[in-house]
Amino acid sequence: MTRQVRHITIGILVFVCFLNIAHAETGTSFVEQFFEANQAYKNDQFQHAADGYIRLIENGHGNGQVYYNLGNTYFRLGDLGRAILFYERASLLMPRDDDLSFNLSHARNQAQDASIDLQTSSLNSLLGLGGLNRYETFFAFILLNVLFFSLLCIRLYKKTEWTYYLSIFLTIVISVGVCAVTLKWYAWATDNRAVVLSEEVVVQAGPDSRDTLLFKLHAGTVVRLERTEDDWTLLQLSKDKRGWAESKHLERIIKRNGIITQKKVGGIADG
């Protein structure tokens, strides 16, 4: 490899590491906030703990652990709707965490309404994407991408038999990877689930309080949102369970304020 290529490669690696370090940097104050919130939780000062976790999320440190702890805090506060909301957000960031799965399952069991799985896609399961969050999926694809083009670069200088077969293999793998990333992105981009936060929500046939009462939902139920008109939202649980409810009773699991960019809405960072 020529000196020129080496310089380019080193430059890229340094750049990526810089980006990672820049984002991975955690100020001491945030760690202190985290420990302080944890201590408040252990001392049964759940509201204080919740405030601490929310502050961390607002400051861009809303990782899976913080969302999980916030879910626990709301569970202890008896706010089942918010507990499930933050467990769901945590599961988007750390889908393989067993504690989270247990607590989310327990919280769902506490809810009055039977839970319906609105997220699982058979294709996602087939490609094994359920265990990865979207950042991990993108990063895995990027690694694959870098590996593939690195191999092509090597073949510019040295065309051996093993690089030939490896490049064919990587071509197949990267094709599957493109499908997987597309699916993951699509699933995330079209994830319009929301959690019922109020104790009881009346679902009606139209966006008016005088419309016919269809059914009632209770705190912690996950629904799919379709569209919003004024202060009303059309929601759906299944084909035969859909209707309008006041938007103030619901909160989306993923805030729609950008594609991947992190934004703050209502004090809670986008998951």
Added chain:
Amino acid sequence: MRIAKILFPEGTGKMIKAIAGILCILLLPMFTVWAADDVTVTLRLDRVEATLSDTLRMEIHVSGSRKSDAPPFLHGLESFLVTNGGTSSRMEFINGKVNSGIDYTYFIQPRKTGEFKIGPVKVNVDGKIYESGSQSLVVRTASQPGSSDRGPVFIQASISSQDIFVDEQVLYTLKLYYRVNIGNLSLGLPEMEYVSFHQLGRPLEYQSTDEGRTYQVLEIRHAMMVSKQGDFIITPSRLKLTVRQAGSRSRLGNSFNDSFSGFSSNRPLTLTTDPINLHVNPLPKEGRPADFTGLVGTFQVASTLEPSSLKAGESATLTIQVKGRGTVNRIPDLDLPEMDFARTYSDQPVLETEQSRQGIRGTKTMKWALVPENTGEYKVPLLSLSFFNPETKKYHVLVTPTHYLSVLPGKSEESVARLNSLSDKNNTGGRTNNKEIQQLGEDILPIHTDAVDLSVPFRFLSMGWVLWFVLVGPLFIYLMLLGALRVQRLSPERLAQSISKKAFSTLKKRCQKDQISYEDLINAFKDYLNDRCSLSIGTLTADDAEKILRDQGVDAETAKNMRSLVQRFETAVYAGNHFNDSDAVGELLGLARVIEKGIS
């Protein structure tokens, strides 16, 4: 008269009478009030002799007042059941006098025999107490069964046996005979310690004849059990009912064939049964089986084993049913002993009871799943159950039928054997009897306190430009490298070769100018030769051209033609002819084509 006629003209008599009648009605309350000053209280019984099964009508008439300050106070009714029959007020004109009054009606039923003095009755009117007289009443015993007169309504109680065993189920039957309209029935069963009653089904209604009279009969059956030995007297059952009168005059028999007030049509009545003697024997100690659990009655046992032939590792179901009449709630849960050849899994026993007119019957079903582990022919252990039969006055032992289980080799035999070996390795000393782990509580798991990294891994990818950079970057780098490599690989020889290939086209382009000079043609050809043959000639002469072409492998004639053409161009330049004709250019390009093919 004139004055009268003037005052009362003809035809006014009827009118006067009408007015007078209206005045009388209007003034009636005044007379009533006036008459109230003379208040009298009268007590009347509908008869002076009665039996214990009779209900008497007692009327209290208060005259001279249409109201009293309080209900009448009744004396001499300590030995009677008293039921209020209602109150009515009245106003009557007798011989031009207006009498008003209030009537109180009561129904009284004697509770014991004897001679009684009913009354006096005290009534408080306007703060003043008025008293009635009293009446005598003789109460005799009720008509005995078998006697010719038992009245229109009577009740009988009987039990199926008066000499029974402890916990034996006997039938306690109540029969209500009636030939009048009755309603509002309310039954009170005997309340006794150690004696329990369970009603068997709905009451039965039918017709029956007693002493030549046809009665409607209402039959109510109860299962009765006594849980303690000894002599008992079953106290009377009490049935309260209302006898309905069809009209003002009674259509009843003797007891009710009395005058009634036209305002009342129902008469309450309480009937009681005769006490019944009962002797309860203890269960005999002699012959009592060791496993006797207090089951008294008649019972049978049945069992099935399905399938009786199966492969090792498969499951067969052993079903045992114990059914019978008696103390079905005491049918024990049978224990299936451990079997060497099979694992057993018991099901929850189910007890079903039904109430027939013959008593309480029940069926208890017990099931076991048998999973044999080894091939062979095996006998299922027998199960036994003992009970006391009051009819035979003996203890009986029930034994389940013999069942054989034929076990064939099966796929799961190996797995069962493996399980057994594991069990042996665990040194349990035998077969383990694992139980499902019981969930004792539910709660969430604790918070995560590890704060090594509060950032989200790879979140830098959330910045769009970074994502695009890392996605497109490798491709971009690859393309850059590819380009660099191509540039790097362009050697002078290849460059010369490339220039050589383009020499003729360059010449052609230079010659296509309008009015090109002969000097330019010579230079263009010189450059062509330089490019085509990789030379660096400064000035080209005719001889140089021929020589170069011959050196490059061009045939001699072409080289000579080119020599003469170049010479002609030089001559034209020296002669002052600056611009060529088109034939010269065509000639040059034609020779260049030939040269292009001839150069090796």
